[in-house]
Structure formats: C-alpha cells, structure tokens
Amino acid sequence: MLEKNQTVVTEFLLLGFGNLHELRILLFVLCLVIHINAVTGNVLVIVLVLVNQSLHFPMYFFLSQLSLSEILFTTNIVPSMLWLILVGCGRVSVNRCISQLFLLGVPTINQCLLLAAMSFDRHVAICKPLHYTIIMTFKLQVQMSLSCWLVGFTFSFVIYILLDRLEFCGPNIINHFYCDIAPVVELSCSDTSVVMLVTSLLSFPVVISPFIFILVTYISILSTILKIPSNTGRQKAFSTCSSHLTVACLYYGTLSFLYIFPPSNNSVNVNKGLSLLYTLLTPLFNPLIYSLRNHDIRKAINRHIKQWTKYPIR
Template sequence: MVSWEELPLKNLTTVTEFLLLGFSNLQDLQLVLFAIFLCLYIIILCGNITIVTVILLEHSLHIPMYFFLGVLSVSETCYTFVILPKMLLNLLSVLRTISFTSCAIQMFFFLSFAINNCLLLGVMGYDRYAAICHPLRYPILMNWRACRLLAATCGLSGFLISMVGTTLVFILPFCNSNKIRHYFCDISPVIHLACGNTYINEMIIFICGVLVLVVPLIFICFSYVFIVSTILRIPSTEGKRKAFSTCASHLTVVIVHYGCASFVYLRPSSKVSSGKDQLVTVTYTIVTPLLNPMVYSLRNRDVQMAIRKEATSEVIFEHEILEILYHNHEEAWHKILV
C-alpha cells in the first residue's frame, strides 16, 4: 500500500479540499484501529442514550444534578458524532479527503460542543457547591428557571466562541499544502497550513482558549475548596463519605477533560507535535465521552436503581402482554374445539 507521505503534493493556488493524515503512519493497524474505535463509539452512544432515557423516564432523577448530566450526555453524543464517523470512514478509505467547507463545518461543531462541555462541567461544579455548602438555599439557587438559563447560556456561548475561532482560521488564505496531520479538522493542524502571517489569529484563538479552559477550571477549583472545607466539618464519617462520593466522578471527568484539552490548546504554536497531539486528542474526544456514562453515571447508585427499575418494569410489561396473548389464544382454541 502506498504511504500517505509519498502522495504527491497538490500545487493549488487555492485549496478546495484537505487530506486527513491521522493514523496514516499505522498502515498495518488500520482495521484494528477501526474495530477498536467502532466498539468505543458504540459504547459511547449506548451509554449516553441509556443515561438520557433513564433521566427522562425516572421522576426521582428530575433534579438539577441529573438535568445537567443529561444535557452533558446529549452534548457529548453530538460531540463524538461530529468526529468519529468520518474518522472511521477514513480508516477504511484510500483517499481521506474532506472538502474545504466540510472541514470548516466540522471544526465549528466540534469546537461548539467541546466548549459547551467545558462550561457545563463548570456549572456542574457550581451545582455541587450549592448542594453541599448551601443545602437550605439550594432549591432557590438552582431552581428550574436558573438551570435552563445556565444550560442555554453554555450552549449559546459554545456556538458564539466557536464561530469566532472557526472564522479566524478560515478567513486565512490556504494554498499549496493541503495535508492535515490529524484525524479531523482541529485548529492547530489546519491553521499551520495557511499562507501568510497567522500570529494575530493564533493569539486571539489562544485568548479564547484561556477564557474557555482556565476561567471555568479556576471556578471549579474555588468551588471545591469550599466543598472540601464544608465536608471536613461534617461530624459523621458516613456523611463525609456520601458527600465526597457525589463529587468524585465529576472530578475524574474534569481532570481528564481539562488536562488533555489544556495540553493541546494552551501551548505556543511552535511546540505543536502532531504525533503527541493525536494521542492526547484521542483521550478527550473518545475516552472522556466514554467516562461520562461509565464513571459519572453508571456507577451512581441512584442511576443504577433507576435502570434496574426501568428494566423490571419492561419485564413485567412483557409478561403481562404474554399472559394476555396466551389467554386470548386459549379462548380462541376453546371456541374452535367447542
């Protein structure tokens, strides 16, 4: 098979399409990678769909904590849908092309949902702070109007900031090189293909990255300082354990998501390494959405009980249907025999 590095460079005055070279140096492992990523994608979809369905159907989970968890699950489902189907298709394709417009659209929606996820994790940190540090005022602080407003603000902010970032990349002229050394249209590998001076564009994008990543992370850290301080004042060991358990999964997702995203987006452009970036990006585009249903939700006792309840209800319902069909069938045979 011909190596992607040996493909002839297109001498174009204006680039109309890009080549996605992600994982192209692993020619012998393409089918293995396809099988692994396909299985992970199916698990992500099934896990997040299960969580959303259970939260919608189980009235005991209609509280702010699970409302934001449901919104995060929907956002991460869309987030992976923007990237993984195209990546899976490319692993089986000879020509891994993506049009200029499709690349811009992919970047826009990827950034939108990624930013939305970052902001939602910040809001979920505030929700835990309000629940643990101000339990008596919690119903007022996190009423349903406030929850919907916070969720809508996260979504709208994601789309607006993403529009700024995507515009700053694609207003630049692209000529000659069209080889993106990544498995999707991310900011750094695309902007490095642009002709001319990109310093101002990269600086504005960097500032936006700081606002999106650092500000919510600082907010989460301050929230957890107050949370830990409050938990340590709880007299009973069981009370402390329960309070910590409501925060552990959120902290796990925050550390993985913010840690990997900060490594990729909060660095000078001169220190970009496509190989390391791909590995780290896989972590927050695949592993983090996988953590949400597996760590944050399915290990949660309330969600487990709700899933069992729904499963039991389904079994009872099916049993009742079978009984009705059986009795009707028996009555029909009785009439025939008589």
C-alpha cells in the same frame, strides 16, 4: 505576479493513521465498538433523566446536557475517522474542514462551561443545603444551560469567521484524522496572527476560567465536608461530588495535554493518541463513571431492567 499565480487550495489531505495498515481492521472494529457504546451510554443517560422523576434534579439536568454535548462532539469526528482508518487517507474540502472545526468548538466550549455549572450546583448542595431549592430553581438551570450553549456557539462562530477568511495556497497535507485548528492555521498563507490572538484570548473565559472556578468551588466543598462531624455524613457528601470531580479531571486533563501543553511537533503520534483518547474514550467514560458511581442512576437502571424482564418478548 507570483502572488497572482499562486494555486488556491480548495481541499486538504487528511493522512489519518497511514502508518497502521496492518492493524486498520482491528483499529476500525475497536473504535466502532467504543463509539457505539459511547453514543448508547450518553443517550441512555438522557433518556433516564427525562423519564425518571427521581432524577429531576439540577445535577442530572446538567448531566443530560453534558451527554448531549458529548454525542454532538463524538458524532462530528468519529464517523469520518472510521472511514479514514479503512481507506488510509482522505480528502476534505476547506469549507467542510472549517465547518467541522466550528461543530467541534461548540460542544467543547459547552462542556467546559457545563462542568463549571455542575460544580456550582454541588457547591450550593454541600455548602448551602438549606437554600439549595431556593437557589437552584428550574429557571436558573435552564438559563445556565442555555448560556453555556450560547457562549459555545458564539465563540465558535467568531473563530469560524476568522478561519473562513484565511487563504490556502501552499501544502495541503494534515497529518491528523480530523481538522484541528493548529494544523489548519499552519497551512494558511495568510496572516494568521489575528486568529491565534483571538483564539488565545477566548481560551481564558471558556477554558481557564471554568477550570479555576471548579478548583475554587471544590476547595470550598472540601472545607465544608471536613467540618461534618460524622464519618457517614462526610462520605455521603463526598460521594455526591466524586463522579463530577472524576469527569472534570479526565476532561480537563486530556484537554490540557492537547491544547494548553501540546506535544512537540516531533510527537505527531503522541498527539494523535491523545486526540483518540479525547474523541473516543472521554465520551464513553462519562456515562460509565456516573452509572457506576452514582446511586440514583444505578437505581433507575435496575428499576427499568426489572420492568423489562417482567414482560419478555414473545
């Protein structure tokens, strides 16, 4: 009888940053500026790769895919987060919350796999330079990119189906600024063992395996670079990998602290801070790192700036 009388929860209450009332306007403006710059920077990378013949190489093709993934990721979370900052807290339906989790999972998994694909590209370029154009054909690039997106969609859809079958009948408060999988599962009154088991099993091929692959490829790359006789050659070879290595360390570092080694339940503010770093700064840093450290990207930007300045707006 009790089970039949249980209240079915149809919406969650997101607390957002409820303890920052005095700083909400400042936080809103800061987050908005960072978000606009992040989206603009990633769009700029995509446009530069599309319109510049000098950037029609596998590394930049994968970079444009990474930027597209970052745009989808940040635009899924940040707009609703900005609204929560202004109003203090907000309600979201269970279906919309689970849908947000699905849209969060696709680019997250895709980025993990794309970073592995980019490390493979760098490995072939450094360790097998004579066979680079034979191996890294445009067909292979498209196949690898589509595979990353397909795996991201498929695995996220599996989690979505499992979450959609859960029932929620107890508390409905999520002390966060977006729907993350851990707090959503904790609120369910159903058996969540299957969801947690499948999530753990899927994390190996989409998170841990790509990370191990990146480590192995860069050990091989470093070994090859050290064998190059000239200092100039070693420096040039390493410079082609430094941007990707920096982005990979930044991405996997924040991802590990959030999901693999999460803070304790008492560190809610720490978790929110890491999530804020992950959702706002990581999408901003990626185009910045590549534009500042990559000679070809800087050269393309400077060329377009010179072209624009030749034709001033009247």
